[in-house]
Amino acid sequence: MNNTILKFLERHDFDLSLIKKKCDLGVKSSKDVNPIIAKYYIGKGEEQQRIYVADIVGYDYSYMNLDNSNIIDNMSYFYNENGDGYSTRSLSLLDIPTDEIVYRLMGSFTRDPMYLMEADKGKYVIDSNGLHRLHILKAHYLKELSELEEGDAIGHKILEDKYMVETMARKVDYLKTYSSFLFQQIARYYGCDFDIRPQYDDYGELTGKVTIELRGKNEKLVLNDKQFIKLLKDEIANFLNDNSISKKDKKHFIDFVGQTIEEYDSFKEYIKQNLQEIYNECFSDEVEVG
Amino acid sequence: MELLKCETSDIENTEKYILKNGEKEIGYGYIKGVEINPIEIFIYENERSNGYGKLLFSKLLEIIKEKEAKLLTFDLPEEQYRMINIVAYSGGRYISIKNGVRRYILPIK
Structure with a gap:
């Protein structure tokens, strides 16, 4: 984990040990979710769809030589103040507090949609756009998820309502x-x-x-x-x-x-x-x- | 940033273009007279991850539009995730996969 991410976690009071204890930090590729669909995919087009961040389960990490065990660790690839254009272009997102992250990104969902691919029913992976936003959204989402008490159904519902994002979803036929x-x-x-x-x-x-x-x-x-x-x-x-x-x-x-x-x-x-x-x-x- | 057409191309039946930033060469691309993968691009390694691939591709796409093409088809191995991202970002639709090669169709509007 690089210094950029360490500073981000500190700035927003992330309790990483609590998050690790209570949440699944794994990243799934389309092959991990359903290798049959990944291998035999035939699409039926794309549609605008509001999707819960929890249902965006990952991306094809292997091509970026990333690990699939910890999405917060992987943030270092996408956010690095000492890195190239790709890892410095979205650094400003790291300053946005947890309470505002979804609201502040709303405009971007229309201007520059996140493109998802349906990996199986109700499960999506990032397809061609949205990796930076996915990581920042997931980080804040996991932080809030870890702070919920066991069995807090209302808390879960509030979280779901908050972290619904507009996307373009490529659907499986x-x-x-x-x-x-x-x-x-x-x-x-x-x-x-x-x-x-x-x-x-x-x-x-x-x-x-x-x-x-x-x-x-x-x-x-x-x-x-x-x-x-x-x-x-x-x-x-x-x-x-x-x-x-x-x-x-x-x-x-x-x-x-x-x-x-x-x-x-x-x-x-x-x-x-x-x-x-x-x-x-x-x-x-x-x-x-x- | 400018796109310059080469007088000759090192690949038969193609038009070659160079993307330059002042005197510095950023990369190059080909417009090929073929049905599958009619655009091919290459960005020099130290210039990557700056959006130049998308830029070069979009400029070549503009040239192809003038040739009145309606639809482009790309068959891209999954390992070519950068090119896949560029094609998808440019409007390419992922429609099927065969032996690890994804087919994208890109309508020209």
């Missing part, structure tokens, strides 16, 4: 992302590789459809959500009935989907909404495969 994920899992058993992307028009507007291209082939399918799900269902059914695929592989696929359902609520929701048969297959007492 869960149907397309998870369908792409499952499609690629099956394709792997056949040694295939598909290029699955959202379709957009000449002006960059998403059409709501996906394009699927088998690598090395010149054919492209363009499908809406209903068609995409139908294709996926057909592929899964064909796979489970394919005699050239071993029972072991089929069971492995079903078990894998089952584990993923248990691990990620958003995936469970997707499966229940679109592939109820697969859900039943995963959690029936006897898994019958062809």
